[in-house]
Amino acid sequence: MDVTVVVPTYNEGPNVAELVRRLSAVLGPDGEGRRVAPGGAEILFVDDSKDDTPAVIERVAATAALPVRMIHREVPDGGLSGAVVAGLRAATGERVVVMDGDLQHPPEMVPVLLTTARETGADVVVASRYTGRGDAGGLDGRYRRWVSKASGLLARSMFPVKLRDVSDPMTGFFVVRPGAVDLAGLRPRGFKILLEILARQRLVVVEEPFVFGERFAGRSKATVANGLRYVEQLTLLRFGRLSPFALIGALGAVLNLAILAGLQGLGVHYLPAVVWANVVTIVINFLLQERFVFADLRDGAHGFWGRFVRSFAFNGTEAAVRTLLLWWIVERAVPHPELVQAVLILVAFVVRFVFQAQVVYRPRGASRARERTGEHAQP
Numbered sequence: 211m212d213v214t215v216v217v218p219t220y221n222e223g224p225n226v227a228e229l230v231r232r233l234s235a236v237l238g239p240d241g242e243g244r245r246v247a248p249g250g251a252e253i254l255f256v257d258d259s260k261d262d263t264p265a266v267i268e269r270v271a272a273t274a275a276l277p278v279r280m281i282h283r284e285v286p287d288g289g290l291s292g293a294v295v296a297g298l299r300a301a302t303g304e305r306v307v308v309m310d311g312d313l314q315h316p317p318e319m320v321p322v323l324l325t326t327a328r329e330t331g332a333d334v335v336v337a338s339r340y341t342g343r344g345d346a347g348g349l350d351g352r353y354r355r356w357v358s359k360a361s362g363l364l365a366r367s368m369f370p371v372k373l374r375d376v377s378d379p380m381t382g383f384f385v386v387r388p389g390a391v392d393l394a395g396l397r398p399r400g401f402k403i404l405l406e407i408l409a410r411q412r413l414v415v416v417e418e419p420f421v422f423g424e425r426f427a428g429r430s431k432a433t434v435a436n437g438l439r440y441v442e443q444l445t446l447l448r449f450g451r452l453s454p455f456a457l458i459g460a461l462g463a464v465l466n467l468a469i470l471a472g473l474q475g476l477g478v479h480y481l482p483a484v485v486w487a488n489v490v491t492i493v494i495n496f497l498l499q500e501r502f503v504f505a506d507l508r509d510g511a512h513g514f515w516g517r518f519v520r521s522f523a524f525n526g527t528e529a530a531v532r533t534l535l536l537w538w539i540v541e542r543a544v545p546h547p548e549l550v551q552a553v554l555i556l557v558a559f560v561v562r563f564v565f566q567a568q569v570v571y572r573p574r575g576a577s578r579a580r581e582r583t584g585e586h587a588q589p
Contacts (some may be wrong), residue, residue, distance in 0.1 A: 211277075212249035213237065213324060215307045216297030218290050219257045222311040223266040226255075232317035234275035246324040252277040254301060255311070256293040258286035290382075291398035291406060298388050307385050308403070315383040319420045323385045326418050333390035333413040336404065337420040338378035344419030364560075365405055367567035372408055374572075375415050379405045383420065455563055458498045462491040463555045467548055480547045481537060488529035496521045504571045512570075520570045528558055 215233060219226070230253060237251040253276055255267050264282045271278035281296055288295065294308055305327055309315040319337060327335045338344050340362070362380045366373045373379050384404055395410050396403075408415065466487045473483035496518060500508065512520065532554045539550050 211247075211252050211303040213247040213251040213305050213307060214297075214301035214303030215251065215253045215309065215320070216294060216301060217253065217255050217309060217311045218293035218297065219255055219259060219263055219267075219311040220286075220290070221259045221261045221263055223259070223261060223263040225311050225313055226263065226266045227270050229311055229313055229317065230270050230274050230276070230278060232313075233320065236317055236321050238275045246321045246328075249304075250277075252279060252302065254278075254297050255280045256297045256300075257282045258289075258293055288398035291403035294403040295393060295396055295398045298386070298391070298393055301388060304387070304389075305385055306388055309383050314422055316420065319383070319418075322418055322420075323383075326416060327385045327387070330416050331414070332416045333387050334404075334408070334415045335385040336376055336378060336415060336417045337381055337383035338376075338417045339381065339420065339422045340377040341417050342419030343421075344378070345421045363564060363568070367564040369409050370567045370572060372412060375417070376408060377417060379408060454502045455499065455566075456559070458495055458503065459555075459559055459562070461498075462495040463552065465494065466491040466555065467552060470551060471548060474547075480540070481533065484533050484536060484547065484551065485529075488526075488533070492522060492525045492529065496525075499566065504566065508571070517570050521566065524565050524569070525562065528562065532558060 215237070217229065233251075233253055237247055253274070255278070257264055257267065257280055259282075264280065267278065267280045271280070279300075281300060283293065283296065286292065297308070298306055305324060307320055307323065309317075309320070315337065323335045323337060326332070340359070358380055362378060365379045366376070369379075380402055381404060382402075386407065390413060391407055392411055396406055398406060407413070469487035469490055470480070470483050473486060474480055478486075500514075500517070508514075508517070532551075536547060536550050536554060540547050544550050
């Protein structure tokens with residue numbers, strides 16, 4: 211086979227027939243299929259369902275225009291990510307398309323991704339909601355769209371090099387060349403298998419914009435627990451960079467509070483004491499982060515003074531806003547500046563990390579390797 215389409219499913223029975231029909235229309239021997247998969251294409255369902263979905267797949271497979279296989283897992287190790295890895299291991303195609311079974315990933319986009327993969331020779335072609343004319347409108351509500359963007363931003367901040375050409379590391383719709391991926395090195399967990407694949411090794415990645423559609427049937431399975439698993443996954447994947455950043459931040463916070471307390475002990479009013487404490491710790495934190503957190507990114511980023519100015523300007527602005535909040539809270543509600551300062555420093559931690567990774571140490575000239583203007587985005 212030239213192409214295997216891996217579809218992880220969990221109680222998606224009502225979507226199966228329509229998905230197979232539309233995939234057959236674009237990957238079958240007629241039309242697009244002859245060009246993008248001249249050696250043939252197959253559909254491989256990796257099913258973790260607890261309902262009648264396996265029976266539906268078998269029934270649809272009996273009359274499908276494309277070969278349809280199924281792996282039904284009684285024990286869903288690794289969740290959706292584990293299902294995708296099982297599909298990659300069982301795939302016979304030289305290229306594997308990974309997509310959801312709810313039709314929010316339009317099958318008509320598959321030939322576009324495969325054509326891009328063949329033309330560019332990329333290891334991974336990502337269908338992105340956040341490049342060109344891509345759109346995430348199919349997500350349920352403004353809150354989920356915000357969570358999706360914020361989650362992607364955090365992932366790119368933790369992996370600024372490996373994800374420099376990826377605007378949508380959270381997508382579940384992509385084409386991969388199995389031979390380029392170290393399947394044995396993957397540790398699948400939760401929903402975000404693309405992040406796992408890209409974070410574990412350096413791969414050549416290009417993107418194509420697509421419009422995230424409405425569900426054909428059923429309801430979203432996203433839960434708060436999934437969000438917590440994502441945070442766990444991200445932390446485990448990038449513990450190395452986040453850990454020293456957190457340690458330096460913690461040392462800086464202790465130093466900040468010590469300077470604040472010491473100056474107040476000398477009779478300095480708490481507001482100028484806060485300003486001096488912030489200035490000293492901003493400079494010290496920057497120097498320590500240069501050496502112990504972002505040393506591997508310095509060569510591709512701005513020069514030392516460019517990094518320093520960007521870091522100082524942002525952290526100074528953040529500290530000024532934090533100082534105003536501290537004054538407002540201390541004067542109106544909590545007359546303990548050290549306690550309020552500690553809480554505000556903790557809240558600002560993630561914001562500072564994202565800025566450092568995405569702006570101060572962002573490689574110069576970083577851009578999407580292949581960001582088309584949207585001529586292939588599907589309605």
